[in-house]
Amino acid sequence: MRVSADRTLCVGAGLCALTAPGVFDQDDDGVVTVLRSDPAGDDRPAVREAGMLCPSRAVQVVEADT
Numbered sequence: 001m002r003v004s005a006d007r008t009l010c011v012g013a014g015l016c017a018l019t020a021p022g023v024f025d026q027d028d029d030g031v032v033t034v035l036r037s038d039p040a041g042d043d044r045p046a047v048r049e050a051g052m053l054c055p056s057r058a059v060q061v062v063e064a065d066t
């Protein structure tokens with residue numbers, strides 16, 4: 001799995017950081033930062049959920065480990 005986030009799309013809703021705090025954080029302006037682009041197995045369900053919850057579709061999740 002690979003995770004990225006488009007900071008230009010992020011509206012700072014914070015759902016990603018609440019849902020998967022080990023993978024997402026927000027900077028001082030509330031804009032998403034990705035802490036880990038290759039989340040561990042335990043974090044993956046939360047990352048998928050964060051990708052679905054993001055209201056601006058800023059979070060991209062690619063399942064393949066390539």
Ligand code: SF4
Binds near residue numbers: 011015017024053
């Ligand atoms: S859920 Fe989406 S809009 Fe909200 S902080 Fe995360 S990336 Fe930004």
